[in-house]
Amino acid sequence: MRNKAYYQELLLSMVEPLKSRYSEGCAGLSLGAAAAGYGNRIAGMEGFSRVLWGMVSYWAGGGEDESLLKVYQKGLSSGTDPMSPEYWGDLHDKDQRMVEMAAISYGILMVPEKLWEPLGEKEKGQLADWLYQINLYTQADNNWQYFKVITNLALKSVGKKWSREQVKDAMDRYESFYLGNGWYSDGLRPQKDYYTSFGIHFYCLLYAKFMEKEDPETAERFKKRAGVFAKTFIYWFDDEGKALPFGRSLTYRFAQAAFFSACALAGVECFSWGVIKGIIERHMDYWMKQPVFDNGGVLTVGYTYPNLLMSESYNATGSPYWAFKTFVCLALPDDHPFWLAESRELPELEKVRAVEECDMLLCHRKHEVTALTAGQYPVMEHPCAAEKYAKFAYSSVFGFCVSRSCHQLEQAGTDSMLAFDVHGMIYIRRTCEEYSVSENLVYSRWSPVEGIQVETWITPVKNGHKRRHRITSSLNCTAYDCGFSYPNCMEETERKTEQKRAEVSDENGMSRVESSQGQGVVIAALPNLNLIFPNVFIPAVQLDIVPGTTELETLVETEFTDREIVIGGGNCYALRN
Numbered sequence: 219m220r221n222k223a224y225y226q227e228l229l230l231s232m233v234e235p236l237k238s239r240y241s242e243g244c245a246g247l248s249l250g251a252a253a254a255g256y257g258n259r260i261a262g263m264e265g266f267s268r269v270l271w272g273m274v275s276y277w278a279g280g281g282e283d284e285s286l287l288k289v290y291q292k293g294l295s296s297g298t299d300p301m302s303p304e305y306w307g308d309l310h311d312k313d314q315r316m317v318e319m320a321a322i323s324y325g326i327l328m329v330p331e332k333l334w335e336p337l338g339e340k341e342k343g344q345l346a347d348w349l350y351q352i353n354l355y356t357q358a359d360n361n362w363q364y365f366k367v368i369t370n371l372a373l374k375s376v377g378k379k380w381s382r383e384q385v386k387d388a389m390d391r392y393e394s395f396y397l398g399n400g401w402y403s404d405g406l407r408p409q410k411d412y413y414t415s416f417g418i419h420f421y422c423l424l425y426a427k428f429m430e431k432e433d434p435e436t437a438e439r440f441k442k443r444a445g446v447f448a449k450t451f452i453y454w455f456d457d458e459g460k461a462l463p464f465g466r467s468l469t470y471r472f473a474q475a476a477f478f479s480a481c482a483l484a485g486v487e488c489f490s491w492g493v494i495k496g497i498i499e500r501h502m503d504y505w506m507k508q509p510v511f512d513n514g515g516v517l518t519v520g521y522t523y524p525n526l527l528m529s530e531s532y533n534a535t536g537s538p539y540w541a542f543k544t545f546v547c548l549a550l551p552d553d554h555p556f557w558l559a560e561s562r563e564l565p566e567l568e569k570v571r572a573v574e575e576c577d578m579l580l581c582h583r584k585h586e587v588t589a590l591t592a593g594q595y596p597v598m599e600h601p602c603a604a605e606k607y608a609k610f611a612y613s614s615v616f617g618f619c620v621s622r623s624c625h626q627l628e629q630a631g632t633d634s635m636l637a638f639d640v641h642g643m644i645y646i647r648r649t650c651e652e653y654s655v656s657e658n659l660v661y662s663r664w665s666p667v668e669g670i671q672v673e674t675w676i677t678p679v680k681n682g683h684k685r686r687h688r689i690t691s692s693l694n695c696t697a698y699d700c701g702f703s704y705p706n707c708m709e710e711t712e713r714k715t716e717q718k719r720a721e722v723s724d725e726n727g728m729s730r731v732e733s734s735q736g737q738g739v740v741i742a743a744l745p746n747l748n749l750i751f752p753n754v755f756i757p758a759v760q761l762d763i764v765p766g767t768t769e770l771e772t773l774v775e776t777e778f779t780d781r782e783i784v785i786g787g788g789n790c791y792a793l794r795n
Contacts, residue, residue, distance in 0.1 A: 220499045222548065222557045226281050228502070229272045229545050233286065235515030236269065243304035244289045245297030247536055249516050252526060254534035256314040263306045265536020266293055267318035272542030274325040277332050278549035287332055294322070294333065295341040298348040309351040314532065316352050316365045320421070323349065323372035327428050328549060334376055346378035353381040360395075360405030361417030363388040368421065371428055389436070392418065400447025401575035407597040409607075410576040411465030415451055415477035416543055419444050423480040441486045444477075448488035450573045451477065452497070453580040456587040457564050459500025460614040462580075463749050464589060465607060466530055466600050469519050469538050471510060475501040476543035482556045483546045491555045492562035498544065499561045510538075517541065521617070521749035528620045528749055530600055570678050572657050579660050581678045585778070586615045590676050590683055592662035593653040602631070604648045609634040610660075610676055611683060615778060616702040616729065617750030619743055631747045633703040633756045634774075636674070636687060638666050638763070639696040647672070669693045670763075682775035689768040698739070698758045699772045704729035706742065706753035713740040713755060720757035727778035729757050734771040736761030 240247055246262030247269065254261055273286060296302040309315055325333040337345065350373060352366045366381075367388045373380035395402045395418065397410075404413040423444055426437035454462040454474075461474035475498050481488050488494065508522040517538040518524035550556055571580045577593035589612045596603050602620040611634045612618055619631030630637060630644040638645045645666035652663040660676040673688040685699065704722040705711070714721045720738030721730040731738070736759035748754045759772060 220495075220502070220561065222279070222550075222552055225502075225545065225548060226276060226279075228506070229276055229542070229548065230283065232511075232515075232517065232542075233269060233273065233283075237286065237289070239516075240266070240289055240293070241304055243296035243302060244293035245302070245304040245306065246293075250535035252519065252535055254314075254537065255531045256534075258534075259307065260314050261534035261536060263297060263315060264318050264534055265539065266290075266297070267321045268536055268539035268542060270321040270325050270542075271540070272545040272548070274321070274328050274333070275546045275548040278328045279551065281548065290325075290333060291336055294345055295337060298344045299341075300344070306348065309355050311356045312358050312362075313355060316355075316357055316362065316369075319349055319352055319369045320365045323368045324424065326372040327368070327375055330376060342376070342378075346373055346376070349373055350379055350381075353384045357388075358405070359391065360407070360409075361413045361421070363391045364418070364421035364425075368424060368428075371425075375428075392422070396443075397575050399450065399573075399575050400443050400445070401450075401573075405597075408577075408594050409465070409596050410594065411607075412467060412470070412474055413465075414447075414576075416470065416473045416540075419447060419477050420480045420543060423477075423484040423486065426486075427484045441484060444481055444484070444486050445488045448478070448481065448486075450571070450575070452489070452564065453567060453571050453573065453582065453587065454589075455497060455501065455564070456582070456585055456614045457500075458585050459497070459502070459504040460587075461501065462587055462589055462612055462614055463521065463617050464591075464612045465594075466596070466603075467533075467540075468521050468606075468749065469529055469533050470540045471517075471521070471538065472502055472505045472544050473541045476541075476546070479544045479547040482554075483549055489565060490562060491559035493565060495556055495559050496561035496563060498547070502544070523752055525746055525749065527622060527746055528602065570658065572655055574655050577653065577655050579655055579658075579676075579678060581683075583681075584780070586613060588613045588678075588683075590660045590678060592655065592660045592674075592676075593650050595649045604646055605631050608647045608649075610636075610647075610674070610685065611702070611774070613702055613776070616704065616776060617748050619703055619747040619754065619756070620749070622744055622747060627698065627741055629744050629747075631743065632698060632700045632741070632758070633743075633748075633754070635700050636666075636672065636685075637698045637700060638670060639698070640667055640670075640693060641695075643667075645670075647674075670695070679773070679775075681777060682773065685770075685772045685774065687768075687770040687772075689763060689770065690766075691763050691768070692765050693763070694765065695763045696760060697763050697770075698741075698760050699731065699733060699736070699770060700741070700756050700758040701731040701774045702729045702776050703743065703748045703751065703754035703756055704776075705751045706755045708753075711755065715739055718759060720759060722755040722757050725779070727776065729755075730773075730775045731757045731759050732773045732775075733759040733761075734769075735759075736770070
């Protein structure tokens with residue numbers, strides 16, 4: 219039974235290795251040498267702040283850790299003192315420090331007796347002045363808009379200068395992002411990824427908690443939307459707790475379940491408390507089985523293992539601690555029904571569920587969720603955007619690959635893609651010129667490179683999906699229709715290739731493609747391209763494309779055993795953990 223005490227101890231075990239890494243003035247947390255685009259000083263402030271998502275919730279729920287509390291009281295003072303060598307600095311437009319103000323403000327709202335009242339009047343004034351800067355500069359027009367909401371609510375709660383106008387402006391922006399059926403886009407853009415859940419909904423639920431009495435109408439609207447959203451977002455999780463690897467910021471890992479924790483905090487019983495608790499429990503259990511910590515106990519940048527290749531330009535060494543947002547349920551009292559409930563399995567879900575708001579056909583089977591996708595592509599070209607958003611399919615079991623370069627097939631991360639080798643460069647689907655998602659079909663029209671147009675129809679089948687491509691080309695080139703990545707267990711993995719067919723398998727399962735034409739091949743991807751498995755093979759069918767129209771039909775299938783597979787057994791990696 220995963221009770222409150224278990225999660226309290228789990229949080230403390232993650233925080234313990236960090237205690238020796240705070241700066242002398244406690245305003246920075248240095249966790250490694252890798253850098254983000256905003257530099258090391260701000261990265262240290264980010265690490266300091268993100269730990270608060272867990273610790274504030276721990277303190278609010280009755281937890282005691284005086285040593286770290288003193289660190290944060292001192293850090294809040296030195297970090298906002300302009301005369302301190304550890305001063306966090308003045309803000310500018312679209313400043314990363316705005317993101318980190320949210321956790322500090324959450325602390326002021328949730329536990330003022332620990333993070334505000336012990337400060338002297340001078341320190342309070344400096345902290346308030348530093349936070350107020352968020353009203354003087356622009357934020358990114360996406361999930362960032364809430365940061366000035368919670369920051370102003372915190373300032374207001376302690377009687378300091380705040381901006382009603384900035385709060386209203388941000389709330390209006392949030393409203394403009396709403397799509398219906400509980401879904402928001404991450405700004406007025408095509409992206410509907412985890413920022414809808416651990417970004418927008420998460421913060422709306424905090425608003426509902428803190429403003430329930432003062433603004434009951436908005437609070438109730440946010441709660442109702444969260445309840446509706448949960449009915450389809452639950453399809454992003456399989457019965458073992460694994461979440462769908464999709465989109466950017468996947469290094470935040472178990473923040474994938476933060477939405478359900480925020481529902482509990484705000485009193486939104488979107489499912490029974492036992493079901494909500496079960497989702498979080500299985501999800502956390504899955505992540506705690508992965509090698510996500512380094513040998514010093516620090517949460518790394520990566521997904522199931524340390525991996526800078528899949529990271530974003532804004533991922534510093536402290537960034538992964540946004541995952542602590544999932545610990546907000548620790549703020550609930552011991553006798554809350556969430557803690558008293560027995561964990562339950564997922565409710566019965568449809569085997570195939572179309573969710574047009576996120577442009578996905580979500581397919582469930584035992585131990586796996588797969589998303590068949592089209593239409594999403596970020597307005598900002600984040601690293602590996604095509605691999606994170608534009609593949610044909612994403613699986614909670616098999617993960618997906620990012621690219622290391624587009625010069626060689628083995629480096630291009632082409633699993634679940636139709637890739638074209640044109641003059642020594644690999645081209646794949648990025649933006650879709652036209653797309654649609656219906657109850658049993660995903661359609662897209664796209665162009666990988668000038669001179670080639672592709673129409674793709676994807677339909678789910680029992681163990682995978684079928685693709686039909688119509689390729690219209692004015693070029694001579696080579697195409698590869700690629701299946702799901704499969705763990706490369708060296709000599710333990712069997713590869714079979716023949717006309718129209720390729721398969722990778724071992725005793726734990728298989729990945730296979732079978733097509734209407736072409737030659738089967740197996741691509742040995744470079745190490746560390748796949749988010750889940752450090753080494754993978756990719757089965758594919760290779761065919762020559764000549765000027766004119768080429769029709770291609772491909773069956774993509776996977777299988778895996780029902781038993782749990784031990785991580786690191788021999789040369790192999792777990793298909794399921």
